[in-house]
Amino acid sequence: MGIADVASMAGVSHATVSRVMNGNTTVDADIAARVRAAASELKYKPNPVGRSLALGKTDTIGIVVPDLSNPTFQAILRGLSIAAARDGYRVLIADSSEVSSEEAILAGEARRRCDGVVLCAPRMSDADLEELAPTLYPLVLINRTTESVPTPSLVVDYGQGIQELAAHLVELGHRKLAYLTGPDRSASNVQRLRGLEKFTAEFPDVELQFIPGGNTFDAGFESSDAVAACGATGILVFNDVAAMGLLSGLSERGIRVPEDLSLTGFDDMPFARYTMPPLTTAAVPISDLGDLAWRRMREQIQTNDAASPTNYFPPRIELRGSTGPVKA
Amino acid sequence: MGIADVASMAGVSHATVSRVMNGNTTVDADIAARVRAAASELKYKPNPVGRSLALGKTDTIGIVVPDLSNPTFQAILRGLSIAAARDGYRVLIADSSEVSSEEAILAGEARRRCDGVVLCAPRMSDADLEELAPTLYPLVLINRTTESVPTPSLVVDYGQGIQELAAHLVELGHRKLAYLTGPDRSASNVQRLRGLEKFTAEFPDVELQFIPGGNTFDAGFESSDAVAACGATGILVFNDVAAMGLLSGLSERGIRVPEDLSLTGFDDMPFARYTMPPLTTAAVPISDLGDLAWRRMREQIQTNDAASPTNYFPPRIELRGSTGPVKA
DNA sequence: CTGAAAGCGCTAACAT
DNA sequence: ATGTTAGCGCTTTCAG
Secondary structure, rough: OEEEEEHHOOOOHHHHHHHHHOOOOOOOOOHHHHHHHHHHHHHOOOOHHHHHHOOOOOOEEEEEEOOOOOHHHHHHHHHHHHHHHHEEEEEEEEEOOOOOHHHHHHHHHHHHHHHOOEEOOOOHHHHHHHHHHHHOEEEEEEEOOOOOOOEEEEEHHHHHHHHHHHHOOOHHOOOOOEEEOOOOOOOHHHHHHHHHHHHHHHHOEEEEEEEEOOOHHHHHHHOOOHHHHHHOOOOEEEEEEHHHHHHHHHHOOOOOOOOOOEEEEEOOOHHHHHHOOOEEEEEEOHHHHHHHHHHHHHHHHHHHHOOOOOEEOOOOEEEEOOOOOOOO | OOOHHHHHHHOHHHHHHHHHHHOOOOOOHHHHHHHHHHHHHOOOOOOHHHHHHHHHHOOEEEEOOOOOHHHHHHHHHHHHHHHHHOOOOOOEEOOOOHHHHHHHHHHHHHHHHOOOOEOOOOOOOOHHHHHHHHHHOOEEOOOOOOOOOOOOOOEEEEHHHHHHHHHHHHOOOOOOOEEEEOOOOOOOHHHHHHHHHHHHHHHHOOOOEEOOOOOHHHHHHHHEEEEHHOOOOOOEEOOHHHHHHHHHHHHHHOOOOOOOOEEEOOOOOOOOHHHOOOOOOEEOHHHHHHHHHHHHHHHHHOOOOOOOOOEEEOOOEEEOOOOOOOOO
């Protein structure tokens, strides 16, 4: 059931079958009909691998994610997959399981199997990224940028978001804040820290301390004691997941939110609005991100040109119940 | 930078390069070294498409899911992807966006690009599934079974789980129960209904009514009034997501859980234990599912034999705060 | 408008 | 032990 069978059944050459299957209109109508009849009779569908080899393209793009259990990457994957599907492209996944040394290898492999790669590599060093990027073209970066090679980047402005959250706490009267940090080597954690530097420059009278945290529910949960002891009244947590963990830990210790402590998350995950109390957070338009990632990829595939600016996504602050006026 | 370049640089034939790249030990050590030197000099990596065409395999498996935003399928995808990666296989995604007519087409396409397909098609009719299954071999089914063709199936015993949840409510003294249903055509909803039939047979004195619901947060939320009005004191909800929606809606209406109403979910999603109150639910070992799906797939790929039994996964009941004794 | 033939990059049987 | 050759399934020049 290859092209040859259809050809012999229709009494024509492979070439003609190929032409018909690809909608080449220079084929005689009668012959085309005969070919189509044979094809549907044999339920023939062109072999994509053969096609890929001949055409030099696979109609597939790869996405490298550090961790598929992270809702952010799930949402990007979903947006990307749906957008790509609309244009007849498929998505191949590579989960690096948070092992940054694997990211480069996986990305390279994915690139060889696919027509392009979307890379989410928050832990990779800048140097490695600069070296890797040119070998991956067409490439779309998520939450990273490159200096040497121009590469379309989609970056969420975490610094801006956390500044706004901090300013919100100040507005509520909080003067002692703490940031429960994310993973040390996380690029987006660094961006938040930079944003907080600007914040302290702008509000020199506000005290801001840093508590080591993480990006997991458990990390947040286990920071409860440190947070409770630190004396701050407004807590900026790395992300929603950790914030929920903290929320849970605080609740177990009888510390009320927002009466005793105000708390902010980051990401606006689906369930952030349904925690108790609902989480004040910064909404990241992640499904748009996946969608736009595909558009940037398509541009490169179509025009063969990587010259595309970095897109910054300003988070939208969602004021909910986990923040309130400082205790008198 | 294909195999030919390496061959000419090393002064040997393509065939020898191929042998070296594939670890064929019959190659002279010196020549092998020369080839490897040339390969690394040119940063040569075999083209997977060419390889696939020659070998008739792609080292890729496809997974068809109805909706990537559903935590269940995310977890299966993740488990599958990680397990497959351990054996050097990659995963190609096809999201049917809950359009059941797309499922068959996507599955067929995926199969042509991949060495096998894992199919999650809860909405597809039995007839369509029976027809499709033989064309997809090697195939692993999730939460579906076939009659005509033997196909490895992994099915969560939803009927068993919901029976146990209902029995738990009875034990707490509830005599008026309601089931907030899932999507009509969902196979797993049908299984729950069957389980509930057995339940009513076993507990004829317990009243059980059915309220149309859905599988989304909003569906649960919007059912709040119907649930509040139905007179039941124990509510079995299709899944955790809908249960959280209902929880939220009830809370807005001032109905307390579990004091006024007991509530159960299904799936034990990551955040089920962190709702307010924490959700009593049936835990489905979904990441094991992804893992096992890969093992079943690998068996078929290796032995070329589909004869594998259906695996039933009994859910584990998680008793939490959303269920309590019936109001006196 | 159609067929013959080359070629995409690789593997493997065959021959030396 | 290595090179030559065929072939995986398809597209696409090139002749006719």
